[in-house]
Amino acid sequence: xxxxxxxxxxxxxxxxxxxxxxxxxxxxxxxxxxxxxxxxxxxxxxxxxxxxxxxxxxxxxxxxxxxxxxxxxxxxxxxxxxxxxxxxxxxxxxxxxxxxxxxxxxxxxxxxxxxxxxxxxxxxxxxxxxxxxxxxxxxxxxxxxxxxxxxxxxxxxxxxxxxxxxxxxxxxxxxxxxxxxx
Numbered sequence: 001x002x003x004x005x006x007x008x009x010x011x012x013x014x015x016x017x018x019x020x021x022x023x024x025x026x027x028x029x030x031x032x033x034x035x036x037x038x039x040x041x042x043x044x045x046x047x048x049x050x051x052x053x054x055x056x057x058x059x060x061x062x063x064x065x066x067x068x069x070x071x072x073x074x075x076x077x078x079x080x081x082x083x084x085x086x087x088x089x090x091x092x093x094x095x096x097x098x099x100x101x102x103x104x105x106x107x108x109x110x111x112x113x114x115x116x117x118x119x120x121x122x123x124x125x126x127x128x129x130x131x132x133x134x135x136x137x138x139x140x141x142x143x144x145x146x147x148x149x150x151x152x153x154x155x156x157x158x159x160x161x162x163x164x165x166x167x168x169x170x171x172x173x174x175x176x177x178x179x180x181x182x
Contacts, residue, residue, distance in 0.1 A: 001179075004072055006008055006085055010175055015177070015178050018065075019178060021061050021062060024058045024061065028054055029151060039087060052110065053120045056117070059099075062096065063098060063103065084145075088160075091157060094153060098146050099150070105146060107125065109139035112131060112136040
């Protein structure tokens with residue numbers, strides 16, 4: 001298996017980025033939706049702190065993945081209809097946008113509330129904005145609605161992958177699965 005993408009499949013680096021980011025996003029969504037229903041206290045603070053730290057990791061990996069994508073050939077989509085190609089591109093770029101906006105809006109929300117953003121307790125990200133309730137309200141709403149958009153994108157993306165695998169019986173799902181060749 002090649003580390004680079006080919007016309008037929010994703011390379012091991014792209015696959016690693018895809019599945020690490022997917023796992024981290026699932027964890028982030030689970031943590032985010034969980035602490036919405038928690039009572040205030042140390043447990044909730046610990047979950048929020050972990051959520052923020054993993055959010056920084058997501059931002060880092062999404063940045064690397066985007067750079068990797070721009071430097072690599074993308075597997076062919078020649079078997080897709082024109083509409084499918086437009087939809088695939090739209091969903092993929094919307095994912096990138098959402099996965100950048102999500103952690104940035106979360107940091108801006110924390111900063112504007114006067115809360116630190118710690119990276120697993122090792123160091124704090126410098127606060128770049130003053131405490132501001134208007135900014136806090138806007139960024140909190142952006143963060144929440146982007147989480148809903150990401151959830152919808154995951155559903156659409158998963159449905160499309162299963163549609164290709166089980167209905168169209170092509171290699172679109174196989175080419176991103178780890179440890180597979182096609």
